[in-house]
Amino acid sequence: MPTDDAPTPPATRRRRTDAQRNEQALLAAAARLFAASGVNAPIREIAADAGVGVGTIYRHFPTRADLVVAVYRYQVDECAELSTRLLAGPASPEAALHQWVWAFVDFLVTKHGLADLLRPDSDNMGALHDYFLDRLVPACAALLDAARSAGEVRADVTAYEFLRGVGNLCIGGTDDARYDPRRLVDLVLLGLGTDR
Amino acid sequence: MPTDDAPTPPATRRRRTDAQRNEQALLAAAARLFAASGVNAPIREIAADAGVGVGTIYRHFPTRADLVVAVYRYQVDECAELSTRLLAGPASPEAALHQWVWAFVDFLVTKHGLADLLRPDSDNMGALHDYFLDRLVPACAALLDAARSAGEVRADVTAYEFLRGVGNLCIGGTDDARYDPRRLVDLVLLGLGTDR
DNA sequence: GAAGATACGGAACAAGGTTCCGTTTTACAA
DNA sequence: TTGTAAAACGGAACCTTGTTCCGTATCTTC
Numbered sequence: 001m002p003t004d005d006a007p008t009p010p011a012t013r014r015r016r017t018d019a020q021r022n023e024q025a026l027l028a029a030a031a032r033l034f035a036a037s038g039v040n041a042p043i044r045e046i047a048a049d050a051g052v053g054v055g056t057i058y059r060h061f062p063t064r065a066d067l068v069v070a071v072y073r074y075q076v077d078e079c080a081e082l083s084t085r086l087l088a089g090p091a092s093p094e095a096a097l098h099q100w101v102w103a104f105v106d107f108l109v110t111k112h113g114l115a116d117l118l119r120p121d122s123d124n125m126g127a128l129h130d131y132f133l134d135r136l137v138p139a140c141a142a143l144l145d146a147a148r149s150a151g152e153v154r155a156d157v158t159a160y161e162f163l164r165g166v167g168n169l170c171i172g173g174t175d176d177a178r179y180d181p182r183r184l185v186d187l188v189l190l191g192l193g194t195d196r
Numbered sequence: 197m198p199t200d201d202a203p204t205p206p207a208t209r210r211r212r213t214d215a216q217r218n219e220q221a222l223l224a225a226a227a228r229l230f231a232a233s234g235v236n237a238p239i240r241e242i243a244a245d246a247g248v249g250v251g252t253i254y255r256h257f258p259t260r261a262d263l264v265v266a267v268y269r270y271q272v273d274e275c276a277e278l279s280t281r282l283l284a285g286p287a288s289p290e291a292a293l294h295q296w297v298w299a300f301v302d303f304l305v306t307k308h309g310l311a312d313l314l315r316p317d318s319d320n321m322g323a324l325h326d327y328f329l330d331r332l333v334p335a336c337a338a339l340l341d342a343a344r345s346a347g348e349v350r351a352d353v354t355a356y357e358f359l360r361g362v363g364n365l366c367i368g369g370t371d372d373a374r375y376d377p378r379r380l381v382d383l384v385l386l387g388l389g390t391d392r
Numbered sequence: 393g394a395a396g397a398t399a400c401g402g403a404a405c406a407a408g409g410t411t412c413c414g415t416t417t418t419a420c421a422a
Numbered sequence: 423t424t425g426t427a428a429a430a431c432g433g434a435a436c437c438t439t440g441t442t443c444c445g446t447a448t449c450t451t452c
Binding site: 160 | 380
């Protein structure tokens, strides 16, 4: 069978360059608008900013949620990896957990409106909820388990509910000077601890 | 000036009976739909259920938020009054605070989607946010102050941020068996305490 | 019963997400 | 180089939701 000895001769047509270019343009435009006016920037504006029609957005990102995920994927992954790095570091498990939570909160608070979309039924944002939690629940669970093993944290909290709680606390965290999510999160961390 | 000796002769025309009837019908329909499918039931459905046109809804309730407030006003007021009752009761200030918070959480969790609307900028729900907080912040502050005076609670939390935090924790509390707001709220209460 | 104030219904508008489809562009091979 | 089919494109159009407007119907009052 002398059919496939060449180094991957494009058995499949290669991706069109305009498609690649547009995807990049869309990601850039979305990142720009999300930063400037929050994650709720209308699809039409993103398309316009990228110099592209709405149809094109939907070919690349079937849903608004997918676009949001694509924009933040890197940072979410990084947050997940931070967990392993902290666990390998010198800090106590509880300290590691705290540092991780603070980083997570910073991330959410920085992105206007992101926290709103984290709940399971946020309109059609299911994909977003899924991606975030698929990546972050294990990361958080590792930290939580370590702290639990060290007897530094209560046993009766799951990573999922803890993450959702922290996420919820971040909702609306930038619209209102009277409300600072971090203070509430710290209260939760305090309640979580077994010390004192 | 012998002009106003009669016992309030309708100096002003009395309210039309159809208007009164419709307002009641609307409140009933809204309560019904809110209970059945959450606070996000579309205006048109409420109007249809009440046997009334959409225009009529807006004459009685200038905004969706006003309708929601009207439906829940009684329960919010009751929640506010619970505060005074608890403070006058035999429980310690901290215990009173806890009981009040649990009642508040029960209220929010029971009403699908209500907690979502509590943040300041929830689309056009400003009226709702205002009413809830105008009533509940003082109630909560009283409990918090009492517990603080008794040295049972940390000093560095305001009633506003505490309420918003608890409210946020209740978001999405019924859509997902894996997330129970009450556990997180209890963690906050634990962190708030000075005991142990 | 007439008159005028009040309230009503629902078409129409705005804004947002999403779908559809005729047209254009591109990759590949002859 | 050029022909051709696959792949992408643009943007009008659709749907849903909140809200506004105004011609019409219904009450209250005298």
